[in-house]
Amino acid sequence: MVTVRSIRAKAGSEPITMLTAYDAPTASVVDEAGVDVILVGDSMGNTALGYDSTLPVTVEDVASRTAAVARAADDALVVADMPFLSVGVDEASSVEHCGRMLKEADADAVKLESGPHTVELTEHLVRLGIPVMAHLGLTPQRVKEVGYGRQGTDRDDAREILDLAKAHADAGAFSLVLEHVPANLAKQVTAAIDIPTIGIGAGPDCDGQVLVVDDVVGMSDRTPPFAAQFGDVKSEMERAVGAYREAVETGEFPADEHSHVEDDLDELY
Ligand code: KIV
Ligand code: NA
Incomplete structure (x- = not known):
């Protein structure tokens, strides 16, 4: 069983692996x-729900999928990843939304998109x-506000990310995702804090890596430049669905083995 303590213990000795999942069959794989x-x-x-950003995702969506x-x-x-405006509006609702993920959805932890506004909240949640x-x-x-571009590309922005990383480690976060930042910044953040960093588009020197599962298995139409595809699930699904349609249309499906005939049911009228 992986725990937040075993994740912290793994940092620095073995790479930590992380992937997204949004449904039971994918999670089981x-x-x-x-x-x-x-x-x-x-x-x-962007994936399972078909929006063009993460902004419309609700607490309900994340709780049910979690x-x-x-x-x-x-x-x-x-x-459980806390969606847009589920945290940060006020402390009571932030705590309630995060608490729901553990109480109702059986999550082990929550992830917050962090900033100056989440330092105190992180400390409170951990307590x-x-x-x-x-x-x-x-x-x-x-x-x-900022688009989807790379962050921390000048010295001021990079220092701000480093300072916020330290502040969240001090506040008690058990790990830190670093997304789309220069590899040499991620390396320095990883060295500067004693909790594991998990990178996505952040180079090879983080304690772990995360990607979106749809990108990894080949189910996405559009992928970010830092994603990598390790399979082609979509073409296999297309083949299977096409074969099903054809089998129904040609009368090959259902065959005798998919059907059942009950005795004494002939000539009902
Ligand atoms: O929502 C997400 O999948 C994420 C990861 C890319 C870190 O936040
Ligand atoms: Na996210």
Whole structure:
């Protein structure tokens, strides 16, 4: 069983592996592959839910998907990603929304897109018993403010990310996602804090790596420049669905083995 303590202990000795999942069958594949952490990312907005950003994703969406993933994951740590405006509006509702992920959806931890406004909240959540994964660099919930570009590319921005990383480590976060930042910044952040960094588009020197599962298995139409595809699930699904349609249209399906005839049911009228 992966725990927040075992994740912290793994840092620096072995790479930490993390992938997203948004449903039970995918979570069960990721879990059985031995991936350490399953993130029920608000990237479900762009993937499973078909929006063009993460902004419309609700607490309800993440709670229901997290519950499905948690039912399927036996070993992996399940992290619920807090959606746009579910935290940061005020402390009471932030704590309630995060608490729901553990109380109702069986998450092991929450992830917050971090900034100056999440330092105190992180400390508060951790004191209450809600483990927090922080997230700095590109934070896609701020797309209207900052776009989707690389972050921390000049010395001032890079220092701000480094300072916020330290502040969140001090506040008790158990790990930190670094998204779309220069590799030499991620390397310095990793050296400067004693919690594991998990990179996405952040180079090879983080303590772990995360990607969106749709990108990894080949189910995405558009992928970010830092993603890598390790399979071609979409073409296999297209082949299977096409074969099904053809089998129905040609009368090959259902065959005798898919049908059942009950005795004494002939000539009902
Ligand atoms: O929502 C998500 O999938 C994420 C990861 C890319 C870190 O936040
Ligand atoms: Na996210």
